[in-house]
Amino acid sequence: MEDCMFEALDDVLLDGRTKGLPGTEGALALGAVGAQGWNLLAGDVPLPAAVLKASAIANNQAWMGRIISHYGVSLAPHGKTTMAPQLFRHQIASGCWGITLSTLHQVRVARHYGISRIIIANQVLDPGFLAYLVAERRRDPDFECVHLIDSPEGIAAILAARPDAERPLDVLIEVGPMGGRTGCRTIEEALSLAREIANHPDAMRLRGIEGYEGNMSGSGQADIEARIAAFLDYMVETAEAVGEAGLFAPGEVLLTAGGSAYFDMVAKTLGAAKLEAPSRVVLRSGCYISHDSGMYARLIDRSEARSPELVPAGHPRAALEVWATVQSRPEPGLVLLNVGKRDLSYDSHLPRVTGHVPRGEARVNPVGADHEIFALNDQHAYLRCPEDGPMRPGDRVTLGISHPCTTFDKWDVLLVCDDDYRVTGAVKTFF
Known part of the structure; x- marks a missing residue:
């Protein structure tokens, strides 16, 4: 199993009460998550679940590093985006000058973990x-x-x-x-x-x-x-x-x-x-570390048009996904997912469907723009789709989000995955 790119927090234990994790016998150390052999494509993780793709985070950290080097400036990313000390420490180790925070609670968390x-x-x-x-x-x-x-x-x-x-x-x-x-x-x-x-x-x-x-x-x-x-x-x-x-x-x-x-x-x-x-x-x-599939994706495109010197630095990639299950297909052209406002950002744009995993398959199929989430309840998403579209109850979907700050705060733990969706670790948040 590939090692997680983020060091574990040695004082954090998880169990079956942790949102997005399989039930376990007794407590599971945060650092042991990557050794469980879980794979999202294999159906090992209950959905909904929040996922960080390690390769995208590495890409984004390198991208921002090239930008601050080009301009000769420093970076103190705003920690309220993720409130994840593992990410703070990774950012500092990758060259960030410091961490920005806002509240006493946030500062106490950062200080506890050595910032x-x-x-x-x-x-x-x-x-x-x-x-x-x-x-x-x-x-x-x-x-x-x-x-x-x-x-x-x-x-x-x-x-x-x-x-x-x-x-x-x-x-x-x-x-x-x-x-x-x-x-x-x-x-x-x-x-x-x-x-x-x-x-x-x-x-x-x-x-x-x-x-x-x-x-x-x-x-x-x-x-x-x-x-x-x-x-x-x-x-x-x-x-x-x-x-x-x-x-x-x-x-x-x-x-x-x-x-x-x-x-x-x-x-x-x-x-x-x-x-x-x-x-x-x-x-x-702060949001560069995870990027997104909505608001910041558009704003970064605009920044590259405004400042062409950014283009050689490359481009950030969406590292944050939320996985969900097709709960129901009650009428033609309508799919209900088992994910909603409790799990996803919705303050900027509604989530975007980025992939489809048919029941029994272990691959993510692309999804066209004709699949659109148009409303959210607390635990349901309303997805408009072609009447002859392939999604059926029990299938899984991957969702890209807009404005990552308000997705991170809905998850106690986010799974870290490689590009084949093998779980290599986990990141703990402190909201």
Whole structure:
């Protein structure tokens, strides 16, 4: 049996209560899943089940590695996409600079499994969260962490947490566009915060500027990209103004943005910032590791058209699939699958049927565009198909999803498979 590409977590045990796994006698160590000899094509796994294809993940990691090397930037992928420490560790081992997270729970999970450099992509106001950060920095001198500030209240919260003067908390000023999400709306507001941060060097250090461009809206794709370009220019102008005022802490200045859709624009614009101090551009793309068959597939195609220099890097592949069973064919042209909102993303696009495994066969047949999922219940998917189509109750189908974040969070364990759907391991999530 091929070894799993992800190291097992030695403190995780599974059993028949784990969604997507066969019933086992007693507990099964996570690291023993790959030794069970399971194969999805052989029907060894109860459906629905979530699957990660190892070859696609390896391809995607190499693809992103070529991109960050080309632009001369770093990557701290957002861990909320997968919340899988095995993937975090694989990403770090493959060259990622750190991991981005959002909540105390997420940070605790990452720290438990040894992640030592974290960007918290939120302003931290909760006293308990700040107390944890202060205690962790005191306990572990190798722990590096930055979080965001966009208001005087963020500064006051840090002061109330009483950080150690030897290891003050590191912060980034967050900027945001008018009508957008969080962040300072003007350079003057950011400068005012930077000056106040500089007044408390024993409690906090200003390490850089942060923003997020991925939720920009507009009248069409061209308008969205124009708005993103203007926002990124604003980020650079803010960083340059803070730098000219001498308000960054000594050392490397961090400039960070870049979700999974517009990272090329971020890399080029932030990389052109003119600062006296050395700087590091950090992208936070999280969905590249699994990619998808919907939203990000379209957005990556668009990024290659927008930035032709991406084309030589290759192309990401969908690593995440969900397998389901044909539950019923109650009328001509309609198939019901035993999978639904409890198992699949549906916030961006509905799943796409990518393959068909007839009952008794051990191969995945291609499926045409005339097979379309048009509705989901909690545990059922409605699939429109030709009246003379081949799908029958008991057959299996493979589904590609859109926006992987909201599929990962529906699975406690995802099976890792080779290209022949032999199960080589498993990945545990912590949502």
